[in-house]
Amino acid sequence: MKKEFICISCPMGCPLTVWEENGEVLVSGNTCPRGKAYGIQEFTCPQRVVTSSVPVRGGEQSMCSVKTDKPVAKTEIAKVLAAIYGASVKAPVKVGDIVIPNVDGNGANVVATRRVLDRKK
Amino acid sequence: MIKTCDVAIIGGGPAGLAAALSARKAGAENVLILERDSFPGGILQQCIHNGFGLHYFGQELTGPEYAQRFIDEAENTDGIEILLDTMVIEVHGDKSIIAVSNKYGLVNVQAKAVVLAMGCRERTRGALSTPGTRPAGVYTAGCAQRLVNMEGLMPGKKIVILGSGDIGLIMARRMTWEGAKVQMVCEIMPFSSGLNRNIVQCLKDNDIPLYFNTTIVEIHGKERVTGVTVAEVDPKTRLPKMETARFVECDTLLLSVGLIPENELTTAAGIEMDRVTSGAKVDAARQTSVPGIFACGNVLHVHDLVDNVSQEAQIAGENAAKYALGTLPVADTVKVIPEGGVRYVVPQQLVKGEGNVALYFRVGSAYKPARLTVKCGDAELKTTKKQIMTPGEMEKVVIDLGKVTGDVTVKVEEA
Numbered sequence: 001m002k003k004e005f006i007c008i009s010c011p012m013g014c015p016l017t018v019w020e021e022n023g024e025v026l027v028s029g030n031t032c033p034r035g036k037a038y039g040i041q042e043f044t045c046p047q048r049v050v051t052s053s054v055p056v057r058g059g060e061q062s063m064c065s066v067k068t069d070k071p072v073a074k075t076e077i078a079k080v081l082a083a084i085y086g087a088s089v090k091a092p093v094k095v096g097d098i099v100i101p102n103v104d105g106n107g108a109n110v111v112a113t114r115r116v117l118d119r120k121k
Numbered sequence: 122m123i124k125t126c127d128v129a130i131i132g133g134g135p136a137g138l139a140a141a142l143s144a145r146k147a148g149a150e151n152v153l154i155l156e157r158d159s160f161p162g163g164i165l166q167q168c169i170h171n172g173f174g175l176h177y178f179g180q181e182l183t184g185p186e187y188a189q190r191f192i193d194e195a196e197n198t199d200g201i202e203i204l205l206d207t208m209v210i211e212v213h214g215d216k217s218i219i220a221v222s223n224k225y226g227l228v229n230v231q232a233k234a235v236v237l238a239m240g241c242r243e244r245t246r247g248a249l250s251t252p253g254t255r256p257a258g259v260y261t262a263g264c265a266q267r268l269v270n271m272e273g274l275m276p277g278k279k280i281v282i283l284g285s286g287d288i289g290l291i292m293a294r295r296m297t298w299e300g301a302k303v304q305m306v307c308e309i310m311p312f313s314s315g316l317n318r319n320i321v322q323c324l325k326d327n328d329i330p331l332y333f334n335t336t337i338v339e340i341h342g343k344e345r346v347t348g349v350t351v352a353e354v355d356p357k358t359r360l361p362k363m364e365t366a367r368f369v370e371c372d373t374l375l376l377s378v379g380l381i382p383e384n385e386l387t388t389a390a391g392i393e394m395d396r397v398t399s400g401a402k403v404d405a406a407r408q409t410s411v412p413g414i415f416a417c418g419n420v421l422h423v424h425d426l427v428d429n430v431s432q433e434a435q436i437a438g439e440n441a442a443k444y445a446l447g448t449l450p451v452a453d454t455v456k457v458i459p460e461g462g463v464r465y466v467v468p469q470q471l472v473k474g475e476g477n478v479a480l481y482f483r484v485g486s487a488y489k490p491a492r493l494t495v496k497c498g499d500a501e502l503k504t505t506k507k508q509i510m511t512p513g514e515m516e517k518v519v520i521d522l523g524k525v526t527g528d529v530t531v532k533v534e535e536a
Contacts, residue, residue, distance in 0.1 A: 004411075008318035008326070010333050012509050020350070031508070048322065049171045051183055052298065064183045065169035065275045081135055095189050113169065114185035115192075 005042045018043040047071035052084045058081040058118040059091030069111045072104040091118050122225045126153040127445040129232035131209045136165020136418025137238035138191035139431040140438030141201050147442035152201045155220050157208040162188035176428035212390045214411050231447035234413045236437050241380040241419040246332045253340030262377040264286040277373025280348050282306045283337050285313035289377025294323035303329045309336040311356050314513045380423045397465040398422040404470040406440035415441045422467050439455045461533035478522045484533050487511045492536035497529050506536050
């Protein structure tokens, strides 16, 4: 089955057509090698980094921003967001602290992306 | 409170932090950052999505992570002080500053050099004069971004977004991921000013329609927004074609309709402004028309990448330090003049000298392919062809300052 994408590798935004033939993934419409690589990735396993915020208990701020520390499969985004929606952290938090380990079952952790210090007494 | 310093920096966002660090590295003994928010980091604090730092750090970071690297370095550097919750109300040509703060009261600062790094703010409904009632539920995209990402509050459930700038696109995905239904994004122009990858990853990924040549002609609702009237516009006149008007139900309208450099302090200080950028006119050192006052970041011209802000701020900070130490060279200046498709160039002036200098510019519409020519009189300093130039992406060209003998023109045309 042929799939169509817009390449995001540069501002050109080439319209790509990607399909599989005899076990090989083929790309047309690209004007450079980066476009081909992007097309193949999007066709075989599109991935995204998911970012959000979680509530903080006892912190200087009420929310702490988080992300998945590696891209997760696009099909897993809803599951990852649901897990983040139920999560919270306790201050102090530093960048990189794990909030939810192995959130997608494939080794991606949800980690803090900002520092939140203890609320001053 | 009375303070003195070598370099005072107004604003503790990405521009101010980078300027402070490079001013200190360039020999300024004490650097003071004045920040009106309770935390440093500026707008990056609410830009929790990733994609920052690819050029500057060679890796993809989220906004808060990008900011934290500079905050950590500033906090660990002796000679850099950050005054938070402190709002500057006046800057003067003698490099004195008046600020106010709940904690410190009236703050008088006497600096040897000043860096303006106040950033920009969003255009609002008032700037568009959109007809209709005045209900709750009309937000700028950045305001909604702060509410959702930093306060944990959802502005609405059924959203229409006007304007396809990057913040609008990012918020389309963010609101969808938080459970809202984003009905559509309307863009009055025939193209988006947002980055291509945001159109793909924010809109296409989430099946959100983007309508070009389309605007909102009326806002409905008494207490709360109940919907908007959407109409196509004539691409030439940009006037709405009322026969195409249709009602779209929503409880929230987000506006992503442009950013304005926040230059009240700059104009009050009598600094010469560029009418196109709405920022100060500067030379390659990012020095304004008032000697010793420098500008960088979104207060100078609106950037699309924070990486470029950091680089520009380093230039401003380093030269502010040199000015404070009395080592900034003074020489004749020439003008840099935009031509053809080029809307503006920063810096607007060049001080004659040696070495390479980078010119940053933006085109007014898409050129595919584009031919760029930089000339000084009849002499061609540089000519290149590029596959595409769009208004959404800032362009850069490096020229040899040694060859600059008079005014420089930067021209883009269809190749």
